[in-house]
Amino acid sequence: MVRIVLVLVAVFIISVQAEAQFKSTISFSNNDGSSKQQSLELNISELLTEFNAAFAEQRELRWDRVSSTPEARERINSIWKNGRFRCFDTDLTESLLKLPGDAFQVRNIPLVIMTSEGTITEEGVINITPSGTIDDLYFGIEQNKYKDLMRQGTTLQDFRRRQIILDFLENFRTAYNRKDLDMLRSTFSDNALIIVGRVIQEKTDGPNYLSSLGKEKVELVRYNKQQYMSNLQNVFSRNKFIDVSFDDIEIVKHGMREDIYGLNLRQLWRSSTYGDEGYLFLMIDFEDETHPLVHVRAWQPEKDTQLDDIIELGDFDVIK
Amino acid sequence: MRRILIASVVVVVPLLLSAQVLRTCSQIEASAEYHHARSQAKTEKEAKMNAQTFLVQQLSSLVTSRTDMTINADNNSSEQQFYNLSKTISNLRLDGLQFMTCKDEDVKKKKNQGENDEVYAICYISKEDLNRSAGEVSKTVKQYLELYEQKKNLGLDGLSELYIAYLNTFFTPLTISHKFGSDSISNIRPYLETRLRNHLSELQMVCTKVEEHPQYPDEQLRLTLMVKGESSVGMVYFLDCPAINASAEISEITTQFNVLVQPSAPEESFSGTLTLGTIGLSEPLKSIADAVPISRQIEFTADMTSIISIDFAMDDKGDFWQMTPKFRHLSVNSFEWSSNSKRLSTEQMPKILKEDVGSDITLKLNRNESLAISKRTKASTSMQKRYEPQSVSSTAKNEQLVDLSAKEPKPSPSEDDVYGFANLKDFGTVQVKLAELKKDGKVIFGKKDKFLRPERCWVLLIEPSTKQLKHVLTSETPTRKDLVSGEIYEDFENQLKGFIAIWLELY
Numbered sequence: 001m002v003r004i005v006l007v008l009v010a011v012f013i014i015s016v017q018a019e020a021q022f023k024s025t026i027s028f029s030n031n032d033g034s035s036k037q038q039s040l041e042l043n044i045s046e047l048l049t050e051f052n053a054a055f056a057e058q059r060e061l062r063w064d065r066v067s068s069t070p071e072a073r074e075r076i077n078s079i080w081k082n083g084r085f086r087c088f089d090t091d092l093t094e095s096l097l098k099l100p101g102d103a104f105q106v107r108n109i110p111l112v113i114m115t116s117e118g119t120i121t122e123e124g125v126i127n128i129t130p131s132g133t134i135d136d137l138y139f140g141i142e143q144n145k146y147k148d149l150m151r152q153g154t155t156l157q158d159f160r161r162r163q164i165i166l167d168f169l170e171n172f173r174t175a176y177n178r179k180d181l182d183m184l185r186s187t188f189s190d191n192a193l194i195i196v197g198r199v200i201q202e203k204t205d206g207p208n209y210l211s212s213l214g215k216e217k218v219e220l221v222r223y224n225k226q227q228y229m230s231n232l233q234n235v236f237s238r239n240k241f242i243d244v245s246f247d248d249i250e251i252v253k254h255g256m257r258e259d260i261y262g263l264n265l266r267q268l269w270r271s272s273t274y275g276d277e278g279y280l281f282l283m284i285d286f287e288d289e290t291h292p293l294v295h296v297r298a299w300q301p302e303k304d305t306q307l308d309d310i311i312e313l314g315d316f317d318v319i320k
Numbered sequence: 321m322r323r324i325l326i327a328s329v330v331v332v333v334p335l336l337l338s339a340q341v342l343r344t345c346s347q348i349e350a351s352a353e354y355h356h357a358r359s360q361a362k363t364e365k366e367a368k369m370n371a372q373t374f375l376v377q378q379l380s381s382l383v384t385s386r387t388d389m390t391i392n393a394d395n396n397s398s399e400q401q402f403y404n405l406s407k408t409i410s411n412l413r414l415d416g417l418q419f420m421t422c423k424d425e426d427v428k429k430k431k432n433q434g435e436n437d438e439v440y441a442i443c444y445i446s447k448e449d450l451n452r453s454a455g456e457v458s459k460t461v462k463q464y465l466e467l468y469e470q471k472k473n474l475g476l477d478g479l480s481e482l483y484i485a486y487l488n489t490f491f492t493p494l495t496i497s498h499k500f501g502s503d504s505i506s507n508i509r510p511y512l513e514t515r516l517r518n519h520l521s522e523l524q525m526v527c528t529k530v531e532e533h534p535q536y537p538d539e540q541l542r543l544t545l546m547v548k549g550e551s552s553v554g555m556v557y558f559l560d561c562p563a564i565n566a567s568a569e570i571s572e573i574t575t576q577f578n579v580l581v582q583p584s585a586p587e588e589s590f591s592g593t594l595t596l597g598t599i600g601l602s603e604p605l606k607s608i609a610d611a612v613p614i615s616r617q618i619e620f621t622a623d624m625t626s627i628i629s630i631d632f633a634m635d636d637k638g639d640f641w642q643m644t645p646k647f648r649h650l651s652v653n654s655f656e657w658s659s660n661s662k663r664l665s666t667e668q669m670p671k672i673l674k675e676d677v678g679s680d681i682t683l684k685l686n687r688n689e690s691l692a693i694s695k696r697t698k699a700s701t702s703m704q705k706r707y708e709p710q711s712v713s714s715t716a717k718n719e720q721l722v723d724l725s726a727k728e729p730k731p732s733p734s735e736d737d738v739y740g741f742a743n744l745k746d747f748g749t750v751q752v753k754l755a756e757l758k759k760d761g762k763v764i765f766g767k768k769d770k771f772l773r774p775e776r777c778w779v780l781l782i783e784p785s786t787k788q789l790k791h792v793l794t795s796e797t798p799t800r801k802d803l804v805s806g807e808i809y810e811d812f813e814n815q816l817k818g819f820i821a822i823w824l825e826l827y
Contacts, residue, residue, distance in 0.1 A: 028470075029473075030473050030501075032502060033502070034503055095473040095474065097470070097471065097473050098473075098475070143790070144786055146474075147474055147475060148477060148785050148786065150471070150474055150476065151471070151476050151553060151554075151785070153467070153471075154600070155467065155701065156463040156464070156466055156467045156470075159467055159471075255328070265616060282773070307645070
């Protein structure tokens, strides 16, 4: 009898621990009390809890309890395939943010991703359609940096543009986690200019010991979209896991062209076979706000690039 | 053909009707559809200007009562400015403002009779146009309110957006309503004003340092002031203290405030006006901000002990001492000389009989125990030099300072965070902690160049944009340890750039 009781107690403890470990609930700090917002809270909580459960049980995601768009399911499944993750907080309080076009966003969701190389923590961003269905999930830039960039929005239009730019950037970044070639392909314009900085050793003649060591120099190599995509496809197939993160983001609006923005940032690339840090420049055309296009992508290695040599928006003449 | 004719009539007739409404001044004045004002002058232009003045005055009386005004606009510009004696302003947007020179029968009649050779003109705007202008203003106001809400949802304060929204409400004489969450506000302007005034009322001014002005050390003092409370990014606070001829703009965490004052006590009180502002205002908004300031009276105190110096000289004149007080940065209204608790004189430069002097002599200024200095004495000439200041100089540094606490900085334990700086998160909590410690005499803080031995200082590094405390560096031994990250820095000033540094000497 005593043994039975002990077993029951043990089962009870295990189930309580399992419940406490895997359930993540979210509440909105700016909840207006409407039934729509309450059901949104429930839907996101279900999604996070499903991440936790599937992570612990090492299985694929089940979508039967989560209201989501087919695109969201496809994208989140792709991320999942390349690295499972879970939410490491049980009770979250976050703001429900409004996006242009009456959509919503919840940011700052703490996620830990299990990769073949170890674990990575990320701040998850969930996009929600105006009707309250989960539309996308991606890995956001750090909340403080996001706030700093948004704080600089001085008018509502500027604020919204910044939202779109950062949304684009976070989606662009997560496309690497998903190995989403289609998304990246659609992001670059057909005539996109791709510049990649390559470090070369420049050998010098002469007896001088120092000069005989050679001088590191960055050579800028130009690719077209097809070449770049082909290279990227090889990278995706070689690496089980890819994680790209962005830092030191600067947003510059073109002086003459309202829809052209330049983004300068530091890119940290980590993958199963390779890692590097470099300066990334993107010239983005927001003529169609729902489908921003990258006209120029330039990457330069951080170590061997002087600050004055970083490619920026002013280096290009924009002719449309 | 008949069908086309009928259609033409239907379209043309309303156009003719609407054109007829604007035909004469009298018709406009008789219509309930317009706000209008008539005026006369020697020239047509002048008459129109006057009419415009009256109309703007009439419309603006919806905003507030006013007594006098001047008009800046010279045509049917959509924006007019005027001021009254109390400096209230209306900078109205009046899209659709129109003018007409009056040729009515009564004007003609007066002219024919030779009674009047002036030109009559009318300035008018339809109520529909006025509402449309108000709608445009309302749209702008709501955009700033939405921006405020968006920023608030992100955890940003967005106060400057509220302020700009408030200023924009002055572009229309009509009220603007808004819905904040579940709260419906029928007139947003007083609501915003209250919010802004509440913000201002919660701020306090703290003086963290007093020093001599580098260019005018004898006349002016330099106070380092700090806004305490929920100060907001993007906001500017203007401090004006007319009594001491001093003003400052505080847009950063601290500001330097030059004052023309000589204190009369170790702690000096100041009072002034603190006014809200924001950076990057456009010219029309700036003029509104100047005319309808959101201000409050504010008081703060400054600890003057670091700059006040008191000393005295004793010249041996045979049977008596010739006493000469020496003080700096002090407004003195009373002197008291005493020896062994016995009052000897209240003159400024008394002659004191040696036989009256005991083992010490004390000078007390302004009847304030804190402004007193004592010297041990023996009434002998041989000891005289010992009691005189070692070197009397015009600079305070060489004089004997009144050190009320007489505390010497103790070398702080290199890694012993006894005051818990590493647990502080942001500038607000740092401010509170430093104010507490300062009150207890446990810390002196400021910029590096104000410390004789900065290597003994701890350094707090604050990220300017987020106001987050990022590094807590211990004193130099000879490296500094960051108690937040555990990192060791050999030359942190070159390794950690772009931070606001607060240097602390701990006691």
